[in-house]
Amino acid sequence: MALPLAQIPSEVIREVRSRKGLAFFIFLIVSFTVLGAGFVWPYKYESRVVIYADDSNIIRPLMEGSAVTSNIEERLSTIQETLWRRSVVERAATDKNIFGDSAENLSGEELEARIASLRENTGVSPRGDKYFSISYSSGSPLEAFRVAQKLGQLFIEENIRKKRAESRNAYEFIDKQVKSYEGQIALVESKLKEFLSENVDGTEDEANARMANLRGQLELAKMDKSELESRAESLQEQIETVSPTLSQGGRTPDAFERRIQSLEARLDDLRLQYLDSYPDIVTIKEQLAELRNQRDAAEARGTRDNDSRLVGGETLVNPLYQDLRGELVTTRADIQTIETRINGLTRLMAAQEQRMERIQANKAEYSELTRDMEVNKEIYDDLLKRREMARLSMHLDIEGQGLNYEISEAAQYPRSPSGPQFPMFAAAGLLLGILAPFGAAVGYVQVDPRVRAREQLEETIGLPVLGELPRVRTPFEKRRERRITIIIVIAAVLVSITYVAVAVSELLGVI
Numbered sequence: 001m002a003l004p005l006a007q008i009p010s011e012v013i014r015e016v017r018s019r020k021g022l023a024f025f026i027f028l029i030v031s032f033t034v035l036g037a038g039f040v041w042p043y044k045y046e047s048r049v050v051i052y053a054d055d056s057n058i059i060r061p062l063m064e065g066s067a068v069t070s071n072i073e074e075r076l077s078t079i080q081e082t083l084w085r086r087s088v089v090e091r092a093a094t095d096k097n098i099f100g101d102s103a104e105n106l107s108g109e110e111l112e113a114r115i116a117s118l119r120e121n122t123g124v125s126p127r128g129d130k131y132f133s134i135s136y137s138s139g140s141p142l143e144a145f146r147v148a149q150k151l152g153q154l155f156i157e158e159n160i161r162k163k164r165a166e167s168r169n170a171y172e173f174i175d176k177q178v179k180s181y182e183g184q185i186a187l188v189e190s191k192l193k194e195f196l197s198e199n200v201d202g203t204e205d206e207a208n209a210r211m212a213n214l215r216g217q218l219e220l221a222k223m224d225k226s227e228l229e230s231r232a233e234s235l236q237e238q239i240e241t242v243s244p245t246l247s248q249g250g251r252t253p254d255a256f257e258r259r260i261q262s263l264e265a266r267l268d269d270l271r272l273q274y275l276d277s278y279p280d281i282v283t284i285k286e287q288l289a290e291l292r293n294q295r296d297a298a299e300a301r302g303t304r305d306n307d308s309r310l311v312g313g314e315t316l317v318n319p320l321y322q323d324l325r326g327e328l329v330t331t332r333a334d335i336q337t338i339e340t341r342i343n344g345l346t347r348l349m350a351a352q353e354q355r356m357e358r359i360q361a362n363k364a365e366y367s368e369l370t371r372d373m374e375v376n377k378e379i380y381d382d383l384l385k386r387r388e389m390a391r392l393s394m395h396l397d398i399e400g401q402g403l404n405y406e407i408s409e410a411a412q413y414p415r416s417p418s419g420p421q422f423p424m425f426a427a428a429g430l431l432l433g434i435l436a437p438f439g440a441a442v443g444y445v446q447v448d449p450r451v452r453a454r455e456q457l458e459e460t461i462g463l464p465v466l467g468e469l470p471r472v473r474t475p476f477e478k479r480r481e482r483r484i485t486i487i488i489v490i491a492a493v494l495v496s497i498t499y500v501a502v503a504v505s506e507l508l509g510v511i
Contacts, residue, residue: 027492214345
C-alpha cells in the first residue's frame, strides 16, 4: 500500500525518532566504514609526458607532390598500439633504472604480469590538435614518474624507427617491382623483335596500301592494252586497203624524198624520248634504209625528168604500206609488253593477297605483344616515378623531416595522488552516515504494508474516514524516550568527535 508523497517526510522522521538506536548504529557503521575505506584505498600517483606532433616544417610545402611524408591518421589509436607493442612494453618492464637490478632476471610469469600492469595503467589522451599526453599511474610516485618518462622516450624512438623502416620497406618493395617489370618488358621486347624478324610482311595498313597501288596499276595496264588493241585493229584495216607494192606510173622518186624526210623527222622526235633500242626507232630505221635503197635504185636507172621521176616496168614497195606495217608491228609489240605487265601485276596481287592472309593470321599475336608492351611500359613508368617518390620519402625520414614528435612537457614527479583522496572519504563518510538512517527509513516506509495515513485507507476501500485517533504516550514513556534521546545524542556527538579526530590525525600524519 503506497504512502502518499506528502506524508513521507513526517513518517520518515517518526520512524527515525522511534528507532533512535538503530539509526545511531547505521550512522556509526556507515561513517566509519567509509572512513576505513579511505584508509585502505589504493592511492594512485600519475605522471604524464606531453608530446607535440610537428608536421608543418619547411620541407613539407617544398616536397608536396614529389614525396610522401608521414601523416597522423587515427592518431590516438596508432599511438596506443605503438605503446602496447610488446617490444616497447618489454623494454620498459626490464629497465633497471625503473624496477631495479632484478628487472632483467624476471621469470616468464612475472614478466607477463608486469607487462599487463604497464599496459593497464598506461593511458593516451589528446590535448589539442597537435598535442597528446602519455600518462602512467602507479602506487609509487617515483615509479609513475620514471615509467612515464621512459614511455615518452620509447614512443619517440619507436616512431622514428618505424618511419624509417616503413619508408625503406616501401622503397625496396617498389624497387623490386620496377626490376620485375624491367624483366617483363625485356622479355616482351625480345618476343616482339623475334616476331617481327620472322614475319617481314609488314603491317595491315602497308599491305592494304600496296594492294591498292597494284590494283590501280593493273587497271591502267588493262586500259592501255585496250587502247593498243583498238589501234592494232585500225592499222590492220588500213593495211588491208593499201597495196603493198607500186608499179610503173606510180609515184616519182620525189615521193621517196618526202617520205624519208617525214620518217627522219619522226625518228628525231623518238630519240628525244627513247633509246635506239626502242622498237619504234628500230622499225623506222629499217624503213629509212629500205626507202633509201629504192631511191638510189630509181636514180641509177636514170628515169628522172624535169618535173618528176617515174618508175616504169618494175614493181616497187609501197612506202605507205611499209609505214602502216611498221606501226602495226610496234603496236603488237606494245600489246605483248602490256600483257607481260598485266601478268606480272596479277602475280604480284596474288602474292599480296597471300601476304595479307599471313598478316591477318599474325595480327592477333602482334596485337597481344604490343598490348603487353604498352601496359607493362605504362606501369613501369608509373613505378619509376613512385620509386623516386619513395626514395625522397626515405631520405626525408632519415633526415628527420616530415612528421616529427617532440617532447613538449617532460614528465613531472607527482606530489599528490590522483583520484579520490582521504579528505574526500572523511567528508563523504560523515555525510553518508548522517543520511543513511533517513534513506533507510524512506525505503522502509515505502515497503511497510501497514496503514500509516488516512489517505491510504480512503484510496484502498473507497470510503471516507470519519475520525482518526492520535497516539497517546504515558509520562513514563515520555521520560524514557527523553533519556534515550539524550544518550543517543551524546553518543552521536562523541562518535562524531572521534571520527573527526581520526580523520585529522590521518591528515596530519599522526596515524
